[in-house]
Amino acid sequence: MNRLLPILTVVAAIVAIWYVATIWMNAQWTRDQAERAGVELSFRDIVTDTLAQDRPVLPAPHQVVAELWQLTWVEETTGRRGIVKSGTLSNRSLVHHGWLTLSATALGFAIGTGLGFLLAVGIVHNRAMDLSVMPWAIASQTIPILAIAPMIIVVLASVGLTGIVPKAVISAYLSFFPVVVGMVKGLRSPEVAQLDLLRTYSASAAQAFWKLRLPASLPYLFASMKVGIAAALVGAIVGELPVQQGGLGARLLAGSYYGQTAQIWAALFTAAILAALLVGSVGAVERAVLRRQGMAR
Amino acid sequence: MRDTGAPGEPVIEAKDLGLTFDTNDGPVHALTGVTLRIEKGDFVSFIGPSGCGKTTFLRCVAALEHPTSGTLTVNGMSPDAARQRRAYGYVFQAAGLYPWRTIAGNVKLPLEIMGFSRAEQEERVRNVLELVDLDGFGKKYPWQLSGGMQQRASIARALAFDADILLMDEPFGALDEIVRDRLNEELLKLWARTGKTIGFVTHSIPEAVYLSTKIVVMSPRPGRITDVIDSPLPRARPLDIRDSAEFIAVAHRVREGLRAGHGYDE
Numbered sequence: 001m002n003r004l005l006p007i008l009t010v011v012a013a014i015v016a017i018w019y020v021a022t023i024w025m026n027a028q029w030t031r032d033q034a035e036r037a038g039v040e041l042s043f044r045d046i047v048t049d050t051l052a053q054d055r056p057v058l059p060a061p062h063q064v065v066a067e068l069w070q071l072t073w074v075e076e077t078t079g080r081r082g083i084v085k086s087g088t089l090s091n092r093s094l095v096h097h098g099w100l101t102l103s104a105t106a107l108g109f110a111i112g113t114g115l116g117f118l119l120a121v122g123i124v125h126n127r128a129m130d131l132s133v134m135p136w137a138i139a140s141q142t143i144p145i146l147a148i149a150p151m152i153i154v155v156l157a158s159v160g161l162t163g164i165v166p167k168a169v170i171s172a173y174l175s176f177f178p179v180v181v182g183m184v185k186g187l188r189s190p191e192v193a194q195l196d197l198l199r200t201y202s203a204s205a206a207q208a209f210w211k212l213r214l215p216a217s218l219p220y221l222f223a224s225m226k227v228g229i230a231a232a233l234v235g236a237i238v239g240e241l242p243v244q245q246g247g248l249g250a251r252l253l254a255g256s257y258y259g260q261t262a263q264i265w266a267a268l269f270t271a272a273i274l275a276a277l278l279v280g281s282v283g284a285v286e287r288a289v290l291r292r293q294g295m296a297r
Numbered sequence: 298m299r300d301t302g303a304p305g306e307p308v309i310e311a312k313d314l315g316l317t318f319d320t321n322d323g324p325v326h327a328l329t330g331v332t333l334r335i336e337k338g339d340f341v342s343f344i345g346p347s348g349c350g351k352t353t354f355l356r357c358v359a360a361l362e363h364p365t366s367g368t369l370t371v372n373g374m375s376p377d378a379a380r381q382r383r384a385y386g387y388v389f390q391a392a393g394l395y396p397w398r399t400i401a402g403n404v405k406l407p408l409e410i411m412g413f414s415r416a417e418q419e420e421r422v423r424n425v426l427e428l429v430d431l432d433g434f435g436k437k438y439p440w441q442l443s444g445g446m447q448q449r450a451s452i453a454r455a456l457a458f459d460a461d462i463l464l465m466d467e468p469f470g471a472l473d474e475i476v477r478d479r480l481n482e483e484l485l486k487l488w489a490r491t492g493k494t495i496g497f498v499t500h501s502i503p504e505a506v507y508l509s510t511k512i513v514v515m516s517p518r519p520g521r522i523t524d525v526i527d528s529p530l531p532r533a534r535p536l537d538i539r540d541s542a543e544f545i546a547v548a549h550r551v552r553e554g555l556r557a558g559h560g561y562d563e
Contacts, residue, residue, distance in 0.1 A: 193391060199360075293396075
């Protein structure tokens with residue numbers, strides 16, 4: 001309870017600010033409509049109208065929640081194309097689009113983490129890689145992902161790779177970096193005395209890696225993976241923007257084309273929920289591993 | 298058993314040993330003209346102010362540093378070759394236990410690296426933990442133990458593969474005096490039981506005199522030996538030997554040696 005109270009307080013404050021902002025931002029439209037119709041509006045009328053517009057500048061929280069509910073549970077259970085009536089996920093539902101994004105994120109994150117891990121091992125063990133790889137890794141992250149994403153998609157499509165792979169590549173492009181930086185730091189975290197101790201045993205570099213460097217780097221790895229998995233989700237969404245073949249990114253862009261702000265916000269919230277679940281699951285694995293390592297006190 | 302010769306044979310022998318580090322401020326003479334003979338079963342303390350080269354000498358014996366002049370043999374071979382043959386166990390100032398391993402797991406580390414069988418690992422861990430009075434603590438993690446117990450575990454780790462030489466670099470320097478006294482007493486018992494040759498770096502005159510059969514007094518700039526004292530004290534030493542006249546006489550000579558080396562000038 002004493003953990004829940006501060007969280008609920010903050011959520012309540014955000015919702016309150018959101019409602020005030022909704023009224024303030026949508027009021028112009030309401031006043032314009034009333035002026036055209038030659039009607040005088042009371043403050044109460046303005047509030048009622050701003051919270052129930054079809055295409056508001058900023059949809060009210062309850063509208064977003066309703067849209068989320070409509071595009072998940074209602075669509076799948078009662079919709080013509082929903083899973084109950086058709087046997088497959090509806091292409092209108094956020095479950096379907098969320099799954100498309102999630103699978104690309106997971107694949108991209110796996111590739112990115114693996115690549116980042118291998119690069120970090122190389123950087124720590126090979127002086128040439130130490131000097132050459134890191135500047136490129138940093139340079140890769142200074143290029144705006146929005147600029148390079150369409151190029152990746154076009155290049156991969158020209159060699160016949162479409163669908164999940166280009167999105168996963170963009171995810172990997174964003175998520176390998178924190179893993180490289182974190183793992184290099186982690187693999188180098190053992191003190192000189194620790195490495196000297198292994199030298200007194202005439203331990204090989206491989207033994208030093210498995211017995212000392214790798215276990216010492218795990219806390220760094222998990223911290224990096226939490227950043228990396230959130231970046232992977234962003235990458236998948238960005239990868240969906242130019243293609244328009246489903247996914248939360250496609251829903252975001254479609255929503256903004258047609259002024260469907262509630263749809264945008266519903267997709268945004270789905271992405272936020274996905275991100276929370278992903279980071280949370282990395283945290284759960286982290287706790288399990290660290291407990292096995294005896295580091296949980 | 299490896300044959301390291303009968304008592305009285307040199308285990309560690311340095312002749313005119315020198316080590317110079319090249320730094321940006323010019324060469325630093327960490328060791329010059331160090332000639333020393335350590336015999337099997339000796340307990341040798343190295344004492345002197347910071348920068349006198351006492352740790353550097355120990356690291357040379359362990360082949361963690363390499364001398365730039367003179368000769369150094371360990372068990373009659375080069376330090377590198379001796380290390381390959383597991384001639385010594387090294388105890389650092391910080392216990393340096395892996396926090397992700399239990400005490401038993403930490404003691405097992407060198408055994409895993411050296412390729413001992415599972416059964417032998419278990420047996421050796423049990424034996425050395427008993428030797429340092431930590432039986433029953435094998436399943437604990439380092440953070441569950443006091444600093445003194447952690448250092449005992451790190452001594453057990455150095456003893457696990459049964460090297461004949463134990464090199465200790467200020468092992469009790471970070472501990473309070475009460476714990477240090479107890480560990481010194483236990484170390485002497487352990488030395489009597491195992492007959493190891495021990496090289497022990499310290500800052501403390503009473504510690505050096507209480508423990509050693511031979512005290513090597515060193516001084517800095519350049520790092521060198523100013524005095525080697527063969528202790529007249531008997532091998533069996535109760536704690537109250539420190540109030541005896543012989544003890545005070547040896548301590549006095551160590552202090553004089555340190556003063557002669559200008560160690561306390563600054």
